[in-house]
Amino acid sequence: MSNVKQGLSRKLLARVLSVYFVLTLIVTAGQIFTEYLNAKSHIEGELKTLKNTFSTSLTRAIWELNTPQAKSIAVGLMELPIVEGVQIRDENSNYIADLGRTSKLVGESITKGVVRDHAGGTFGYSFPLIFEFSGRTSLVGDVTLYSSSAIIFSRIEVGIFFLIGNAIVKTAFLVFLFMSAFRTMLTNPLNELTQQITDFNLDDPESSKLDLSIDEDNELKVLETSYNKLIDEMIEFQSKLAGTQNELQQANLRLDDQNISLEEEVAKKTATLSRIMLDLEQQKDELLINQRELRQENENRQFIEDELRKRNTELATSMETIQMAKDQLVESERMASLGGLVAGIAHDVNTPLGVSVTATSFLHDRVKKLQSAYDNKKLTGNTMTSFLSEAEQTITLLTNNLNRASDLISSFKQVAVDQTSEAEREINVSEYLNEVVQSLAPNFKKTQHTIDIHCPDDLLIKCAPGVLAQILTNMIMNSLIHGFEDKPKGAIMLQISEQDSNLVINYSDDGRGLDEGTLKRHFDAFFTTRRGKGGSGLGTHIMYNLVTQTLGGDIEAFSKPGEGLRYIITTPV
Numbered sequence: 001m002s003n004v005k006q007g008l009s010r011k012l013l014a015r016v017l018s019v020y021f022v023l024t025l026i027v028t029a030g031q032i033f034t035e036y037l038n039a040k041s042h043i044e045g046e047l048k049t050l051k052n053t054f055s056t057s058l059t060r061a062i063w064e065l066n067t068p069q070a071k072s073i074a075v076g077l078m079e080l081p082i083v084e085g086v087q088i089r090d091e092n093s094n095y096i097a098d099l100g101r102t103s104k105l106v107g108e109s110i111t112k113g114v115v116r117d118h119a120g121g122t123f124g125y126s127f128p129l130i131f132e133f134s135g136r137t138s139l140v141g142d143v144t145l146y147s148s149s150a151i152i153f154s155r156i157e158v159g160i161f162f163l164i165g166n167a168i169v170k171t172a173f174l175v176f177l178f179m180s181a182f183r184t185m186l187t188n189p190l191n192e193l194t195q196q197i198t199d200f201n202l203d204d205p206e207s208s209k210l211d212l213s214i215d216e217d218n219e220l221k222v223l224e225t226s227y228n229k230l231i232d233e234m235i236e237f238q239s240k241l242a243g244t245q246n247e248l249q250q251a252n253l254r255l256d257d258q259n260i261s262l263e264e265e266v267a268k269k270t271a272t273l274s275r276i277m278l279d280l281e282q283q284k285d286e287l288l289i290n291q292r293e294l295r296q297e298n299e300n301r302q303f304i305e306d307e308l309r310k311r312n313t314e315l316a317t318s319m320e321t322i323q324m325a326k327d328q329l330v331e332s333e334r335m336a337s338l339g340g341l342v343a344g345i346a347h348d349v350n351t352p353l354g355v356s357v358t359a360t361s362f363l364h365d366r367v368k369k370l371q372s373a374y375d376n377k378k379l380t381g382n383t384m385t386s387f388l389s390e391a392e393q394t395i396t397l398l399t400n401n402l403n404r405a406s407d408l409i410s411s412f413k414q415v416a417v418d419q420t421s422e423a424e425r426e427i428n429v430s431e432y433l434n435e436v437v438q439s440l441a442p443n444f445k446k447t448q449h450t451i452d453i454h455c456p457d458d459l460l461i462k463c464a465p466g467v468l469a470q471i472l473t474n475m476i477m478n479s480l481i482h483g484f485e486d487k488p489k490g491a492i493m494l495q496i497s498e499q500d501s502n503l504v505i506n507y508s509d510d511g512r513g514l515d516e517g518t519l520k521r522h523f524d525a526f527f528t529t530r531r532g533k534g535g536s537g538l539g540t541h542i543m544y545n546l547v548t549q550t551l552g553g554d555i556e557a558f559s560k561p562g563e564g565l566r567y568i569i570t571t572p573v
Contacts, residue, residue: 013182017175028167035156035163040123043082043152044115047125047145050077051113055143059129062090062140071097077145084122085146091139102146110142121149185218193223205231205238356398363394426462429496429503430455436469440476448489449480455496461503461573467546474543475507475567483511483565498573502553505569514559522557547571 054073061069074086074097085100093105103118105126113127126144130137153160196210209231210224370387373379430453437451444451476492484490495506514522523544547555553571 012186013178016178020174021171024167024171028163031163032156032160035159036152039152039155043147043155044123044125046082047115047147048113048127050080050083050145051125051127051143055127055129058088058143059131059140062088062096062129063131063138067096074099082147082151083145084148084151085124085144087124087144087146088141089143090141096141100146101148102144105144110144111139118146122146123148197227205235356402359394359398363391363398366390366394424462424464426460427465427468428457429459429461430457432465432468433472433494433496436472437476440473443477443480447480447484449484449492450490451476451492451494453494453496455494456498459496459498463571464550467550471505471543471546471569474539478539479509479511479565483509483513485512487511501573503569503571503573505567505571507569508564508566510564513561513563513565515561519557519559523555 054077058070058073061067061073070088074088077083077086078099083100085102086097087095087099087102087105088097089095089105101120101122103120103122103124110126110128113125115123115125117123124144124146126142128139129141129143131140193210209228366387370379370383373383433453433455437453472494479490479492490510492509493507497504497506523540544555547553547569551571553569555567555569557565557567559565
């Protein structure tokens with residue numbers, strides 16, 4: 001333990017002295033560096049002073065081209081203790097004298113005094129030589145005086161030794177002072193404290209109190225006081241512990257008496273418990289009876305569940321049957337729509353075909369008359385002119401009516417094929433909608449209703465055209481049958497646009513409209529306002545399924561009584 005405490009003191013002393021040594025070293029180095037800079041500054045000042053001494057005579061010697069005198073001045077400068085080298089150059093930077101430790105000067109001529117550091121620990125002061133004549137000045141050359149670090153150190157050598165000696169003396173004194181203080185104030189008291197704590201006697205704690213030979217009130221004195229107070233508390237605790245042990249013995253005696261009383265009480269409780277067990281046996285028998293009754297009830301419930309399951313199976317079968325019937329009704333609705341389309345187209349095609357047959361018969365009769373006149377040699381220019389005029393009119397009538405019949409059949413063919421097929425293809429929306437409307441034209445022949453379509457001519461989409469035709473047919477026929485009922489003249493507006501990669505169909509009519517209750521059930525299956533008049537209630541339901549399921553879009557209906565009906569359909573392009 002003593003070695004540990006001494007090691008702690010030594011470590012603390014070593015750290016304190018290490019910090020002091022480092023600080024002393026830094027401060028001493030700083031002082032030496034400062035002395036060096038001061039000495040260098042003084043030598044630079046002396047070199048500048050030499051300029052005032054010999055620059056005039058040297059300038060005149062170079063001006064008069066007296067090179068020996070200039071060299072003699074350079075030799076004289078070399079005799080000075082602070083000068084280790086001399087360079088004298090003329091106005092063309094040619095060396096007149098280059099003595100001692102010098103460095104090669106590179107660059108333009110020197111025009112003002114400047115101090116420069118050079119390699120090898122030398123530094124020089126360079127200044128120009130200017131000759132004044134008749135109020136005019138001329139640069140005749142320049143001079144560089146060199147000195148070195150060795151000269152600086154020779155000047156500050158005594159000061160350096162003094163600084164180092166001073167630092168060594170102060171350090172040695174401080175080490176001795178620290179060692180004495182640590183031994184007196186820390187090492188010896190710690191050793192004494194360690195020894196007394198090691199001699200602690202648990203059986204006689206009063207004699208184990210600390211008694212350090214410390215006169216000052218420091219941390220060790222506080223530790224001594226706290227330790228002695230802890231021993232006093234431990235002595236008091238031992239006294240209390242002895243009293244507590246006596247109380248514990250008395251409590252054990254009382255506990256023995258309580259055990260005897262408890263055994264008697266347990267005997268009484270055991271008898272009571274036996275009676276309770278008999279009661280529990282009776283309750284157990286009653287629970288078994290209740291359990292059998294519950295089992296019977298569970299069996300009854302299981303039978304009811306089986307019956308319900310059978311009813312659910314029958315209900316599911318009924319739902320499938322209803323769904324099949326619904327699908328058949330939907331298909332029937334589609335075929336009925338197609339049948340109406342066929343009837344209307346057939347009636348419209350008969351008219352141009354009848355006109356074409358009549359025109360053909362007329363033209364055939366005129367050809368026979370022309371042939372007869374030709375055979376009888378009675379063909380005249382007037383007869384030929386009349387025949388050509390009648391033939392041209394007849395051919396024009398034939399062409400127009402046959403083209404009209406061809407257009408009707410072509411539109412009907414495309415729409416009919418699309419309505420019976422869900423194959424996808426690319427279509428021009430504007431052209432296809434016109435074909436659908438043209439196929440529905442027979443239904444509007446005897447009315448004054450109009451259909452106005454607004455669609456970009458270059459809008460192309462890829463979809464199942466039959467779905468689009470079926471949706472448009474249902475909307476138009478719904479307006480014709482329901483919206484324009486008892487209304488001689490109505491207007492249908494159809495606006496098609498492409499927005500954010502979606503095809504938007506805005507359909508509206510100016511029919512009689514729907515009330516709020518009817519509008520809420522507008523897309524419900526089998527809901528119709530013409531029950532008993534041929535309405536199946538599947539037209540709008542089919543249209544809703546085609547938009548939402550087949551096209552993956554959305555359809556909304558808006559209407560008020562007397563304000564017509566409006567659909568907004570949005571589907572991905």
